[in-house]
Amino acid sequence: MILQIFFLKMKSAVVADSWFMHTSVMQYFTKICLHFFNYFAPKTRLYQRVKVGSLGKGNTIHPTAIIDYDQVIIGDFCIIDKNVVIEKNSIIGNHVTIGQGVVIGSEGFELRRIAGEIIPVAHLGGVIIHDNVFISPHACIDKSSLGEYTEIGESSVIMTGVEVGHGIKIGQNVTVSEGTMIGGYARIGNRVKIGKRCSITDGISLDEDVVIPDYTIVTRDVKRSSQDTSRRS
Amino acid sequence: MKLSDSLSEKTEIIRDGNFSSMGTVFSHYPQQIIYVVRECDVRKVIGNSFISCVITTPSLVSKLPDKIGIASTQDPQHVFYALQSMLSQHPEFVLQPFDNQISPSAKIHPSAVISATSVVIGRDVVIEKNVIVNEQTIIDEGCIIRSNSIIGNTSLPPGSVMNGPKIQPSGGVHLHREVDIHANTCLHRAIFKGYTEIGQQTKIDNLDIVGQGTTIGKRCLICAGVTIGESVIIGDDAWIGPNTTLENQITIGKNVYITIGSTITHDIDDDKVVKDNYAIDRKRFKKVIRGM
Numbered sequence: 431m432i433l434q435i436f437f438l439k440m441k442s443a444v445v446a447d448s449w450f451m452h453t454s455v456m457q458y459f460t461k462i463c464l465h466f467f468n469y470f471a472p473k474t475r476l477y478q479r480v481k482v483g484s485l486g487k488g489n490t491i492h493p494t495a496i497i498d499y500d501q502v503i504i505g506d507f508c509i510i511d512k513n514v515v516i517e518k519n520s521i522i523g524n525h526v527t528i529g530q531g532v533v534i535g536s537e538g539f540e541l542r543r544i545a546g547e548i549i550p551v552a553h554l555g556g557v558i559i560h561d562n563v564f565i566s567p568h569a570c571i572d573k574s575s576l577g578e579y580t581e582i583g584e585s586s587v588i589m590t591g592v593e594v595g596h597g598i599k600i601g602q603n604v605t606v607s608e609g610t611m612i613g614g615y616a617r618i619g620n621r622v623k624i625g626k627r628c629s630i631t632d633g634i635s636l637d638e639d640v641v642i643p644d645y646t647i648v649t650r651d652v653k654r655s656s657q658d659t660s661r662r663s
Numbered sequence: 664m665k666l667s668d669s670l671s672e673k674t675e676i677i678r679d680g681n682f683s684s685m686g687t688v689f690s691h692y693p694q695q696i697i698y699v700v701r702e703c704d705v706r707k708v709i710g711n712s713f714i715s716c717v718i719t720t721p722s723l724v725s726k727l728p729d730k731i732g733i734a735s736t737q738d739p740q741h742v743f744y745a746l747q748s749m750l751s752q753h754p755e756f757v758l759q760p761f762d763n764q765i766s767p768s769a770k771i772h773p774s775a776v777i778s779a780t781s782v783v784i785g786r787d788v789v790i791e792k793n794v795i796v797n798e799q800t801i802i803d804e805g806c807i808i809r810s811n812s813i814i815g816n817t818s819l820p821p822g823s824v825m826n827g828p829k830i831q832p833s834g835g836v837h838l839h840r841e842v843d844i845h846a847n848t849c850l851h852r853a854i855f856k857g858y859t860e861i862g863q864q865t866k867i868d869n870l871d872i873v874g875q876g877t878t879i880g881k882r883c884l885i886c887a888g889v890t891i892g893e894s895v896i897i898g899d900d901a902w903i904g905p906n907t908t909l910e911n912q913i914t915i916g917k918n919v920y921i922t923i924g925s926t927i928t929h930d931i932d933d934d935k936v937v938k939d940n941y942a943i944d945r946k947r948f949k950k951v952i953r954g955m
């Protein structure tokens with residue numbers, strides 16, 4: 431918990447852009463802290479939420495699918511197709527369909543530029559996929575950092591070639607169409623419809639019942655009342 | 664090799680010349696032959712001293728410099744790739760095969776497919792599930808390649824997908840140290856003798872496509888869903904946002920910030936912010952944002 435609060439403070443814009451953090455002493459200090467965190471945190475069981483894996487009844491899993499059964503919970507009556515990769519700390523509900531070549535729970539894209547180097551932040555969270563979710567081929571769902579979960583709500587549909595970034599919370603009955611990229615830590619409400627090849631910036635929130643047309647670039651929060659029909663918003 | 668010996672009779676040879684390698688407007692191979700279709704590339708041909716022969720359209724012949732050999736046809740791209748498929752049998756124009764050199768400290772998942780010849784894998788490399796690594800690939804130390812990615816597959820040249828010549832690529836892919844390639848990414852191998860290069864500490868996110876012959880600088884961050892065309896040059900410390908598309912044969916300078924969902928069709932200088940379709944100076948952009 432203390433580490434989590436510390437990292438959230440460090441990531442906030444007020445701290446990260448301040449003069450104090452850009453001094454060379456603090457740069458090297460944060461660099462050493464990050465290296466220390468990346469080396470030791472994945473080895474502890476502190477953030478490892480799924481400690482014992484389980485597999486429900488009536489699943490049809492293709493033999494070429496690679497699943498880390500020791501640390502993955504899968505419900506009943508799921509369909510998992512060819513070449514699917516499911517990494518550890520993933521929780522999958524009942525009646526979920528996962529298409530060919532989907533990667534669930536791979537490393538997120540969170541990196542820090544410190545002292546002329548790029549240092550990745552180790553991701554320790556997982557992915558929760560609720561009941562009746564449909565995921566089409568070649569989608570990617572990244573795991574969240576710091577012991578949280580990337581969530582996909584009940585009865586949502588995720589179509590071909592969609593990237594769901596780290597730490598995203600998607601509500602119930604959401605449709606995400608082909609080729610859409612969703613940035614990290616976005617919040618998407620219930621019954622939202624997102625069109626084809628949209629790009630959604632990280633850290634924004636879309637209210638319930640919002641409809642986003644095809645090819646839209648969304649860089650601000652979208653409120654429930656506004657009818658967002660412009661091409662660029 | 665002489666220009667008049669290698670081309671067919673349909674192309675009109677205006678000035679004869681020698682060449683010993685194939686390349687693009689940006690590449691620096693000795694005595695290279697290139698093709699030019701766009702008028703904006705003429706300035707780059709004058710600046711590049713390595714070019715010895717050019718295949719071009721009749722309208723651009725008068726604008727090209729005097730010293731280089733010129734052949735003109737209506738379809739230079741098609742003629743150029745036909746020449747490439749002919750020269751891919753020639754030993755001077757192809758990277759030679761060698762035995763695999765795989766370090767014992769590399770962690771390779773058993774489901775990964777690695778070519779039987781011409782692969783170098785350095786120490787502490789991690790190759791995850793279902794990855795495909797083709798021949799003529801060099802992976803330096805500390806690289807991570809995540810699930811379902813493809814390294815070094817063969818791409819088709821643009822514009823000749825249906826009836827074009829069959830391409831046999833003669834180059835490869837070179838990943839420098841600490842490169843991180845995430846899931847479902849595809850890196851094409853270079854068609855000419857050379858490498859698709861990715862600089863050290865560059866990180867490439869999910870679902871990206873990197874075209875043949877592209878060189879990416881050091882410490883770049885390339886987000887999800889980016890499509891990079893063929894023979895693009897990207898400078899150091901660049902940030903390329905999600906869902907961006909880059910055109911073929913353009914240069915992008917150092918320290919460039921390309922925002923989400925942009926489409927880029929022109930060259931971009933150093934220290935620029937690109938929003939949607941136009942570029943702004945990066946320091947000026949920061950001033951405007953602070954003033955608001």
